[in-house]
Amino acid sequence: MQLLTEGVRALPSVTVIGKVSKGSSELHHSCSFDIDITQYGIMQQQVARMRCFYPDELRRLQKTAVPDAGKHVAVHGVITEILSHHEHL
Numbered sequence: 001m002q003l004l005t006e007g008v009r010a011l012p013s014v015t016v017i018g019k020v021s022k023g024s025s026e027l028h029h030s031c032s033f034d035i036d037i038t039q040y041g042i043m044q045q046q047v048a049r050m051r052c053f054y055p056d057e058l059r060r061l062q063k064t065a066v067p068d069a070g071k072h073v074a075v076h077g078v079i080t081e082i083l084s085h086h087e088h089l
Helices: 025-029
Strands: 013-020 032-040 044-053 072-078
Touching: 013 044, 025 032, 044 072
Parallel strands: none
Antiparallel strands: 013 032, 013 072, 032 044
16 A cells, blocks of 8 residues: 555545345435345355445435345445444453
8 A cells, every 4th residue: 555645535435245134214214224245255254234325415316215125236335434343352
């Protein structure tokens, strides 16, 4: 990795394919959904869960339905926050 030139900004972006997990009605009303990202090797292992949402400023997405639980989706977007729910011992 290299440092960016002074004054240059970069937004971390990601493209993932995963399965929509069952979310709460609160997620559905805020145009958000969770994706379970799974890695397959010797056995199936869930690597991460990613929360996705439709940005309010993109008006053309306001009528786009949130995907149903169990559907496989591909998402490309910008990472805005990273949360860890694991406790370190």
